[in-house]
Amino acid sequence: MPVLIRKPGGPAVAARFETAWSEGTSAGTPSSVSWAGWKAPARGAARSGLFETCANPGCGSGWLHLWRSRSAPVFEGGWSCSADCTSACIESAVRSELEGRWRAQESHRHRIPLGLVMLEQGWITSGQLRQALDAQKGAGGGRLGLWLVRQQGVSEQLVTRALGLQWSCPVLPLEFHDAEALTVLMPRLFVDAFGALPLRVAAGKLLYLGFEDRLDPVVALAVERMSGLRVESGLVLGSLFRPAQTRMLKQKFPAVELMEASSQPAAVHVLAKAVERMRPVESKLVRVHDCLWLRMWRRVQIGPLPVPDSVQDLICSIGAH
Numbered sequence: 356m357p358v359l360i361r362k363p364g365g366p367a368v369a370a371r372f373e374t375a376w377s378e379g380t381s382a383g384t385p386s387s388v389s390w391a392g393w394k395a396p397a398r399g400a401a402r403s404g405l406f407e408t409c410a411n412p413g414c415g416s417g418w419l420h421l422w423r424s425r426s427a428p429v430f431e432g433g434w435s436c437s438a439d440c441t442s443a444c445i446e447s448a449v450r451s452e453l454e455g456r457w458r459a460q461e462s463h464r465h466r467i468p469l470g471l472v473m474l475e476q477g478w479i480t481s482g483q484l485r486q487a488l489d490a491q492k493g494a495g496g497g498r499l500g501l502w503l504v505r506q507q508g509v510s511e512q513l514v515t516r517a518l519g520l521q522w523s524c525p526v527l528p529l530e531f532h533d534a535e536a537l538t539v540l541m542p543r544l545f546v547d548a549f550g551a552l553p554l555r556v557a558a559g560k561l562l563y564l565g566f567e568d569r570l571d572p573v574v575a576l577a578v579e580r581m582s583g584l585r586v587e588s589g590l591v592l593g594s595l596f597r598p599a600q601t602r603m604l605k606q607k608f609p610a611v612e613l614m615e616a617s618s619q620p621a622a623v624h625v626l627a628k629a630v631e632r633m634r635p636v637e638s639k640l641v642r643v644h645d646c647l648w649l650r651m652w653r654r655v656q657i658g659p660l661p662v663p664d665s666v667q668d669l670i671c672s673i674g675a676h
C-alpha cells in the first residue's frame with residue numbers, strides 16, 4: 356500500500372468576509388479565453404436524494420441506492436451513492452487532471468528579452484542596457500529590471516510597463532485592495548509560493564489576479580476553473596506588490612490540509628476520504644503545477660465568492676511514481 360504522509364502546518368482559520376467588488380471594471384483589456392465546457396460550482400441546486408442517479412457510471416448498486424439516505428457528498432456537480440462511487444468519481448477526475456486535459460496556454464511561449472523591449476520603445480539607451488547587463492553578469496544574477504532601476508536610474512513604472520509588453524498583459528492598479536475579502540478565493544500557498552495576488556472581483560464575474568514580474572498561467576487557469584470567475588492576469592508594480600502580498604498573507608484564509616501522496620492511487624484515496632468525511636454540497640478538483648487542489652463547499656455558494664467558513668481546501672502533492 357502506498358504510504359501517505361501528513362505534512363505539518365497548514366491548518367488555517369477560515370476567512371471573514373464582508374463585501375465583494377461589484378462595480379464595473381477599471382483596468383486592462385480583457386484578453387483571457389473562456390474555457391468551454393467548464394461549469395461553475397452548482398449554486399442553489401436542491402437535491403431530493405430520492406430520484407437522483409449516482410454520478411459514478413460504473414455504479415453497481417442499481418435501484419438500491421434510492422433507499423440510501425444520503426444527499427451528499429457532491430463532487431463536480433454529481434452525487435455519489437456510496438464511498439466506493441465517490442472514490443470512482445475522484446479517480447476519474449484525478450486521471451484526467453494528471454493527463455493534462457487542462458493545460459495552461461502560453462507557458463512556453465518565446466518572449467522578447469526585457470532589455471530589447473525597452474530599447475525598442477526608446478525607454479533606455481543601448482549604453483544603459485549594456486551597463487545593466489554587465490552589472491547583472493558581474494553580480495552573478497538578479498533581475499535585469501532591478502539593475503536598470505537601481506543602477507541606471509530607469510523608472511520602475513517603465514520597467515513594469517515593459518514587462519507588461521513582454522507578457523502581453525496589462526499593468527494592474529492596486530487601489531482599494533480589499534485583501535481580507537478575497538482570501539476565500541484560494542489557499543494561502545498560492546499567494547505565498549506562487550506569488551498570485553487576487554486584486555479585486557469586478558461585476559461579480561471577473562477576477563483581477565496580480566503578479567510581480569512574471570505571470571503564472573497555470574495558477575490563473577486553476578483559479579478560473581475553481582472559482583468560475585474569468586481571470587484576468589496582470590503585473591503590479593514591484594514596490595506596491597510586495598507590501599500588498601505581505602498584508603494579504605496576514606489575513607485569514609480558508610482552512611487547508613496539505614498532504615503528500617506517494618502515487619496516483621494514494622492521492623485518490625486521500626481525496627476520496629476527505630470528501631466522504633466532510634460530505635460537501637459541492638466539491639471540485641483542479642491541478643496546479645505538481646499538486647491537486649480539492650475544494651469542498653459546506654454550504655451552497657450564492658454570490659461570486661464562497662461564504663466565509665464554508666469552504667475547505669486540500670492540497671495534495673504526488674511524489675515520484
Ligand SMILES: [Zn+2]
Nearest residue numbers: 409414436440
Ligand atoms: Zn453509486
